[in-house]
Amino acid sequence: MDRGKKIALSALGVEIVGSSILLLFYRDIGWVPLGILMLFLLYLVVKKLGVGKEELGLGGELDLKIHILLPIAFMLLSFVWILPLGVGLNTFGKPLKVVLLIYLVLLVRYLVFVALYEEILFRGLMQRGFELWKGPKFAVIATAIIFSLGHIGSRFSFQPTFPNFWRLYNPLLAGIVYSIYRWKFRRIEGLILAHGLSDFFDRIMTVEKADWLLGTLEGHVYMVAAYTAVMALEGYAYVKIAEKLGETAKKSKEMVA
Numbered sequence: 001m002d003r004g005k006k007i008a009l010s011a012l013g014v015e016i017v018g019s020s021i022l023l024l025f026y027r028d029i030g031w032v033p034l035g036i037l038m039l040f041l042l043y044l045v046v047k048k049l050g051v052g053k054e055e056l057g058l059g060g061e062l063d064l065k066i067h068i069l070l071p072i073a074f075m076l077l078s079f080v081w082i083l084p085l086g087v088g089l090n091t092f093g094k095p096l097k098v099v100l101l102i103y104l105v106l107l108v109r110y111l112v113f114v115a116l117y118e119e120i121l122f123r124g125l126m127q128r129g130f131e132l133w134k135g136p137k138f139a140v141i142a143t144a145i146i147f148s149l150g151h152i153g154s155r156f157s158f159q160p161t162f163p164n165f166w167r168l169y170n171p172l173l174a175g176i177v178y179s180i181y182r183w184k185f186r187r188i189e190g191l192i193l194a195h196g197l198s199d200f201f202d203r204i205m206t207v208e209k210a211d212w213l214l215g216t217l218e219g220h221v222y223m224v225a226a227y228t229a230v231m232a233l234e235g236y237a238y239v240k241i242a243e244k245l246g247e248t249a250k251k252s253k254e255m256v257a
Helices: 003-029 031-049 064-077 080-085 096-134 136-153 162-185 189-204 210-215 217-256
Strands: 087-089 205-207
Touching (some): 003 096, 031 096, 080 087, 080 217, 136 162, 162 217, 205 210
Antiparallel strands (some): 087 205
16 A cells, blocks of 8 residues: 555544544543543554654754744734634633643643644644645645544534534634645644644633624624634745745755855
């Protein structure tokens, strides 16, 4: 079997197994043992396939500005459209010390057991397989679609409601942008941080006009239009920044030559 096809299908298999375990045993096992199990499964598959760190996007020369700060800055940009609606922090009705502990637990959960696992699986492994098999543009779209569908198991019901639409549309656009970054810059460390922090902020953030946003047609239109615009801007910016860096590198080589 073609190596790219083997990698892509193996990653898809991990996603199917992981989602099945999540749906069937989450309440019985809990997210920590389940997260460790899924990370271990992913590790075994990566080792079996012989995919190295650099191929996963975790090795090679690291540029702090491009590979870490850029995706984090764009992650923060993706929340700009919410700010006019009034935002605050969810204290969960607990004292400050307890709230800080809750924040720490959530941060570890989203960075390690969500972002680390999903970015290595989708952008590191699956997208790399699709690139070798079908090419980079196909890899971006296919990986984003499967990433979106993977969220069906997260509080999703097959009902024609806006929340169900949003649970697929939100990760679809995020997946496209993350995959564009992976395609153009070849690294995923910054994506892991951006993904984990994004989920963390989303969990602890409160929105004053949440009822309008989620409960009215106008709110739905604003939510979709604003989020789409921001994510389209990010994807476009990643492409242009990569092109600019490529031109600069080419000129530097020509000057040296």
